[in-house]
Amino acid sequence: MAQELVLTLPDGAERRVPAGTTSRAVAEAIGPRLSKAALAARLSGAIVDLDRPLTAAGPFELLTEKDPDALAVLRHSCAHVLATAVRRLFPEAGIGFGPAIEEGFYYDFDVPRPFTPEDLERIEAEMRDVVRADESFVREEVEREEAARRFAGDPLKLERLAEIRDDEVISIYSDGRFSDLCRGPHVPSTGRIRHFKLLHAAGAYWRGDERRQVLQRIYGTAWFSQEDMDRYLRRLEEAKRRDHRILGRQLDLYSIQEDVGPGLILWHPKGAMLQFQLRRFIEDLVLERGYELVSTPHLTREQLFVRSGHLPLYAANQFPAIAAGEGEGEEVRYRVKPMNCPMHVLIYAAQQRSYRDLPLRLAEIANVYRNERSGALHGMLRVRGLTMDDAHIFLRPDQIEQEIYELLDLTDFVLRRTFGVEYRLDLATRPPQKLGGDEAWDAAEQALTAALERRGINYRLDQGGGAFYGPKIDVKFNDAIGREWQGTTIQLDFQLPERFELEYTGADNRPHRPVMIHRAIFGTLERFIGFLIEHFAGAFPLWLSPEQVRVLPISDTQLEAGRALHARLRAAGIRAHLDARNETLNYKVRDGELMKVPYLAVIGAREAEAGTVAVRVRGADVKQAVMTQDAFLDRLASDVRARARVP
């Protein structure tokens, strides 16, 4: 006697079906068009296969291509098709995991030899075959023993199987002869996957653990329409043109040279100008906001990092010690600093502090060096020589919330209001291994949360993602090829004040321990500038542009007039260059545009005569506007002053 289920459709209508009815049957009952378009169903928020018998009532919805979640289902199914094809061509291949990811999917295989590009072509062709065969994805629920028997030849799957709890369902999905231990859901059959492409293969540790074996991971992408896929592939191409490593060379901003070493940036004049402008900007800003600037050495006795607790934990990321003789033949070991905090702590400790002095905000734009693993280095985004816009704030516990609130405002001013960057915040809370009592952590996490709430901004909770010494708020951004990097960071620290026994005298005339905040708004100038290059695609706003105006005399006859304008611009503090080369105007305009100079100031016979200038605005539709030189200078000056995001 089948029990009846009540399904609530998206339009509010209710539909009564006997328990055990499939979503496909419901779709067919609603209409033939829907049943053809349906890929899966969503019951009470969970996505289920179309052919899965329904056993519970609740809000019910059929997933078609229009549903954003459908794409993930499609991609996961495509990963199975990939595995199916690999197994046909390489029957001995062990299978790992094959999930859908942001814009595609991957599958990990245990094979004796890595896949070559030719292999990928063969595999893709084989996948088309699987798709053509239109095999149904069949779901089975099995007992543990049965699953163990079915995957006896697949040690990786057995390892996963062992982790499935007894109260969980063990399901197997098969398409044709290929079966996978998988939770699902899937599209009804392989024929539903039409537009896909394998992108590349790379090694990946089994379960992300570098002590385990390396599997061969194949990445691919899948879409509902050819147009969507073409758009995606075009976007990948587009992104390459924004890549800071390519623009950095084209615009002559920086280089990294083997003679100096990996991860060490040589800032060319134009890149250095970007850095200089950002430094000036942030230093002025923090001085307005109650910070004081300090400056500390690149080297310190190793002992300092022992006391701070960094050395035992952080040694792998520090460059080896430098030995230096001192006094009676004693050897003293020095370290290049990977961070500034211990030195700023010593500045705090150099005198007695009163509760009235707090918060004490010490800021320093400092070069630090970290021995990052070679494989992690990436242009300006991950380097070994870093320029941090660092600050350490010493404060009373009751001041945390207000200070964090102000820091969030500073962050917003810099990222959004100045650079037009829309960002996302992560609140990272206590990790399993931590220092300090739960009471302090509770208070700190509450203070951070309260500050975030008070600003009314969205944030993502990164449970357990905090540092061992305190919770933190981070800003993450994506680079041109979609990878995520950390920029701004605001970290609470209870640990360092303990280790250095920092104190301040309270209103009660008794010693108290301050709390510390580590914070970097840009993060590092290397990473931030790398990010800005990609954000602006090299077309920096006027105030930041290394070259703001290029003066182009049309012919030698106007050279003197050009020189005069150039001199006026320079006298007005504008970074201007004169293109006196013996070339056509077309050539010089093209070069100026390619170098992404905000304004090209053309001086021909007419302008020289009238004392005007023909201004070409970078990238604008309106190619030129003739104006007086005074008007041009005024406009430049006010846009620079306002740090306007022009042109």
Added chain:
RNA sequence: GCUGACGUAGCUCAACUGGUAGAGCGGCUGAUUUGUAAUCAGCAGGUUAAGGGUUCGAGUCCCUUCGUCAGCUCCA
């Protein structure tokens, strides 16, 4: 650090299965005097990342080191 691919002129790229290292752009010189995305010509520029090996002969095949790229791991 690990897995794989790659490394030819300042840049982008050629050089069939081992057989004389080339082109375009850029640079320099000259001619041209240019009105909004490349004027023309000539010249210079390479120990093919470095080192070793195989071979009559290596950019090409093998080994080592360095570096780059993608992914993994880790982080500003």
